[in-house]
Amino acid sequence: MGYPHKPHPRETLVLSEHFGDSDARTYDGWVKRGGYRALEQALGMEPQAVIDEVKASGLRGRGGAGFPAGVKWDFMPKQKSKRHYLCCNADESEPGTFKDREIMRWTPHALIEGCAIAAHAIRAEVVYVYIRGEFTEAIAVMQQALDEAYAKGVLGRKALGSGTSIDMYIHRGAGAYICGEETALMNSIEGKRGNPRIRPPFPAAVGVFGMPTTINNVETLGSVPHIMTRGAEWYKSLSLSSPKSTGTKLMSVCGHVARPGNFEITMGFPMKDLIYDLCGGMSPGRTLKAVIPGGSSVPVLDREEAENCVLDYEGCVAAGTMLGSGGMIVFDDTADMVYQMMRIAKFYAHESCAQCTQCREGTAWTVRILQKILSGRGEMQDLDLLLDVGEMMTGKTICVLSDSCAAPVGSAVQKFRGEFEAYIKGARQPAVALV
Amino acid sequence: MHDASTHESVFDGKRRARLDEIMKRYPTKQAALLPALWMVQEAHGWVSDQAMAEVADVLELTPAYVKGVVTFYTMYHQHPVGKYFIQVCTTTPCNICGAEGVVEAFLQHTGCGELGATSKDGRYTVVEVECLGACGFATPVLVNDDFIENVTSETVPDLLERYR
Ligand SMILES: Cc1cc2nc3c(=O)[nH]c(=O)nc-3n(C[C@H](O)[C@H](O)[C@H](O)COP(=O)(O)O)c2cc1C
Ligand code: SF4
Ligand code: FES
Numbered sequence: 290m291g292y293p294h295k296p297h298p299r300e301t302l303v304l305s306e307h308f309g310d311s312d313a314r315t316y317d318g319w320v321k322r323g324g325y326r327a328l329e330q331a332l333g334m335e336p337q338a339v340i341d342e343v344k345a346s347g348l349r350g351r352g353g354a355g356f357p358a359g360v361k362w363d364f365m366p367k368q369k370s371k372r373h374y375l376c377c378n379a380d381e382s383e384p385g386t387f388k389d390r391e392i393m394r395w396t397p398h399a400l401i402e403g404c405a406i407a408a409h410a411i412r413a414e415v416v417y418v419y420i421r422g423e424f425t426e427a428i429a430v431m432q433q434a435l436d437e438a439y440a441k442g443v444l445g446r447k448a449l450g451s452g453t454s455i456d457m458y459i460h461r462g463a464g465a466y467i468c469g470e471e472t473a474l475m476n477s478i479e480g481k482r483g484n485p486r487i488r489p490p491f492p493a494a495v496g497v498f499g500m501p502t503t504i505n506n507v508e509t510l511g512s513v514p515h516i517m518t519r520g521a522e523w524y525k526s527l528s529l530s531s532p533k534s535t536g537t538k539l540m541s542v543c544g545h546v547a548r549p550g551n552f553e554i555t556m557g558f559p560m561k562d563l564i565y566d567l568c569g570g571m572s573p574g575r576t577l578k579a580v581i582p583g584g585s586s587v588p589v590l591d592r593e594e595a596e597n598c599v600l601d602y603e604g605c606v607a608a609g610t611m612l613g614s615g616g617m618i619v620f621d622d623t624a625d626m627v628y629q630m631m632r633i634a635k636f637y638a639h640e641s642c643a644q645c646t647q648c649r650e651g652t653a654w655t656v657r658i659l660q661k662i663l664s665g666r667g668e669m670q671d672l673d674l675l676l677d678v679g680e681m682m683t684g685k686t687i688c689v690l691s692d693s694c695a696a697p698v699g700s701a702v703q704k705f706r707g708e709f710e711a712y713i714k715g716a717r718q719p720a721v722a723l724v
Numbered sequence: 725m726h727d728a729s730t731h732e733s734v735f736d737g738k739r740r741a742r743l744d745e746i747m748k749r750y751p752t753k754q755a756a757l758l759p760a761l762w763m764v765q766e767a768h769g770w771v772s773d774q775a776m777a778e779v780a781d782v783l784e785l786t787p788a789y790v791k792g793v794v795t796f797y798t799m800y801h802q803h804p805v806g807k808y809f810i811q812v813c814t815t816t817p818c819n820i821c822g823a824e825g826v827v828e829a830f831l832q833h834t835g836c837g838e839l840g841a842t843s844k845d846g847r848y849t850v851v852e853v854e855c856l857g858a859c860g861f862a863t864p865v866l867v868n869d870d871f872i873e874n875v876t877s878e879t880v881p882d883l884l885e886r887y888r
Contacts, residue, residue: 293861372751384815384855415749422762422799423811423856425869458749463758464799466854478750480757480783482796498751541860543817549860585816616859618817632816636854642796 292391293550297567301527303537304511305553308395314430316437319398325443327514331406332451337367339410343513345521347535352378352469352506353584353614355602358513364493365411366501373413374502376478377404377510379420379427380462380469383584384636386616388539388551389507393420393427396511397434401457403510405448406517408455411503416457419474422464431459466640470688471504473642484642485688506614508539530557534601538615542568545575545621556601563600564619575621579705583613585633586693588700589626609700626705627712628720630698631659637694648691651682655698662712665719672709675702731774734767735760735782743782753783757793761800770801798853806842806849808887810834811866812875815855821862822876827852829880830865847888 292308307313313322331339344359365373377400381389392400404416420428435457438444448455460478462468468477472486475497496502516524516536525535534556540563543549547569554563564570564577571577580595581587588610590598598608605612620629638652658675661667679695686692702709711717735743743763747756760783764775776790783790794800801809810830814823827850831837834848842849858864861873867887875883 381857382855385817385859387858387860390857421857422797423853423866423871425866426871456749461758461762462799463761463797464853465797477758478755479752480754480785480793482793498755543859543862544820549862551860618859620820624820629816629820632814632819636815639854 292395294548297552299558299562299567300553301537301555302553303515303527304392304396304399304508304539305551308391308551310395313396314394314398314434316398316434316441316443319396323518324398324514325402325449327517328402328405328443329449331409331517332449332453336410336412339406339517342521343410343516346516346524347521347533348509348512348516348524349534349602350506351508351512351538351614353383353586355612358505358509361493361505362407362411362503364491365503366493369412372415372498372500373411374497374500375404375408375411375413375416376471376474376497376502376504377416377418377507378469378471378474378504379418379424379507380466380474381424381507382421382466382469382640383586383614383616384633385541385543385581385618386584386614387541387543388615390424390427391539391551392507392511393424393431397431398438399511399514400431400507401434401438401443403513404457405444405455406513407503407505407510408457409448409453411501413503414454414456416455417460417478417497418457419460419462419468419478421462421468428459428461435459465642466636467642467688467690470690473688474504475502482642484644485690487687512536528556528601530599530601531603533603538600538612540600541614541616542619543617544619545571545624546619547572554600557604558600560598560600560617561596563617564595568619571619571621575623577619578622578624579620579626579701581610581618581697582615583611584616585618585636585697586689587611587613588696589704591704625720626701626708627659627663630701631656631663631721633697634659634694637690641690645686645691647682648686648694651678651691652694654678655682655694659698660721662709663719663721665712665715667709667713669710669713671713672702672706675699731772731778732768734764734775734778739763739767740782754785757783757785757790758797761790761794761797765800770804804842806836807847808849808867810848810850811853811856812850813854813856813858813862813864814852815859817855817859818862818864823863825877826863826865826875826880829877830884833881833884 312318349355468483473483477483492502634655643649679699682691682695777787780787835843
């Protein structure tokens with residue numbers, strides 16, 4: 290069942306098959322639907338064999354960067370001399386993204402199962418599921434499922450009666466987008482401010498509590514049980530396009546579409562069909578203006594680019610943007626791109642951890658320049674200044690939050706320059722009072 | 725303001741036992757800091773300097789360190805707030821779907837007047853927050869721990885009826 294809509298015939302339901310079906314939330318309901326068979330199978334395999342299967346499936350990280358999951362697991366030390374940890378990234382705070390919440394709300398046991406399989410593969414005995422503090426319902430559902438999983442012997446000293454010990458805990462965040470960045474997340478678990486760490490060392494060498502650690506997104510880990518039971522070949526076959534993009538992807542679509550929500554598609558699905566068919570297109574009388582496809586951190590596409598974009602990692606790059614987390618923000622012709630870019634920049638300015646000068650100052654200045662333009666006091670050179678500031682913010686900081694502010698703003702200045710110029714030339718009424 | 729003598733200790737009895745249980749999940753005491761601060765907020769509604777000192781004492785940290793962490797995270801209240809703490813998302817995806825109108829409606833119908841201020845009857849505090857991770861259900865609103873989806877400026881008065 291789809292959520293909040295009935296599934297569309299063109300969706301491929303793997304992760305979302307049981308969305309909206311509360312019986313699937315319980316342990317019994319999950320087992321009835323074939324749950325925990327994948328874990329049983331994985332626990333009977335050598336950890337390396339599990340890694341190899343996931344590698345062969347081509348599964349790539351769904352948290353934003355698209356790094357191959359099996360390759361990441363393979364970075365973990367094989368000779369175990371220290372404790373290993375797995376962190377599940379459920380901080381989901383990227384504007385436009387709301388898929389992990391649905392996985393946790395409807396199929397908590399799928400996530401627990403995926404985490405347990407990954408823990409076995411990387412030889413981690415402890416898993417922390419880092420859930421953003423605002424997800425009160427997801428936290429409650431996950432906690433109940435964890436309690437059940439312990440009670441049924443799925444977790445604990447002898448997971449499912451095997452020789453493997455797996456403990457799993459929820460760590461509740463407390464309001465900070467930056468804690469979704471993997472090294473900030475580890476600091477937050479350690480009871481610190483969520484400042485990203487300089488790499489190297491990478492988490493597989495020095496992670497949480499100084500020990501080898503793997504961090505994966507909820508959707509990545511949720512895909513793992515399906516790969517175990519149905520096989521890498523099956524997963525790889527779920528692709529309409531590049532062999533480098535495999536499986537299904539939950540696309541969160543929001544903004545100006547008739548039916549916003551999560552839609553599960555196979556990699557390579559046309560963006561045009563997602564918007565006009567699955568999401569029902571724009572409101573009557575409105576036309577598509579722009580799309581930011583990967584959460585707010587990636588370059589914006591204009592209508593033509595969006596209508597020709599193929600939804601997979603390579604297709605989005607070819608269109609000049611990124612698939613990111615798959616959080617698609619759709620703008621119709623009523624959207625004020627200047628105002629919305631200011632709002633996006635404000636988000637990053639608010640969420641910057643302020644360690645790096647380029648990010649702290651760059652995000653704040655981007656907001657100020659955009660507000661000046663919106664107030665009707667902008668000058669033409671402000672547009673070049675915005676691009677200059679953006680360049681200073683890109684590729685120079687400890688994490689990519691800084692780049693994430695520059696990417697949408699810079700691309701909007703280039704693709705919707707006329708809207709910025711309209712404010713500067715006084716052809717458009719000021720949208721904010723002068724600050 | 726509150727001085728140490730009026731601070732009602734948080735980590736006695738049951739709560740102390742719960743915190744001890746939580747501490748077992750981590751190899752360091754410090755790692756129990758975020759959970760401990762959540763427990764403080766649950767008990768008192770906010771995190772006072774005295775409570776930070778108590779947490780520091782229990783987890784063998786300094787009060788200054790604890791304050792440094794508290795101030796990093798937006799969900800810990802450093803001042804008392806209204807009985808109903810209302811968080812409205814106004815980030816871009818919700819913004820283009822009318823979130824600013826929802827904020828206006830809350831400010832008007834709660835009598836708060838301005839963001840961050842508590843209404844005279846002590847009942848409500850309204851704040852704008854960044855993306856709540858439910859952008860397809862614009863506009864999502866958190867009232868204390870209740871996560872409410874699809875709020876519009878028109879539905880605000882009815883919604884508030886549930887929080888008197
Ligand atoms: C500022 C920032 C915020 C991020 N937020 C999230 C997040 O909320 N959830 C997530 O899974 N990954 C997030 N990431 C990506 C993580 O750092 C990391 O790459 C990811 O969790 C790895 O999991 P994956 O390989 O399974 O995608 C963020 C990255 C940055 C730079
Ligand atoms: S880029 Fe920004 S958020 Fe990232 S570490 Fe630097 S200051 Fe912090
Ligand atoms: S932008 Fe409002 S919930 Fe994401």
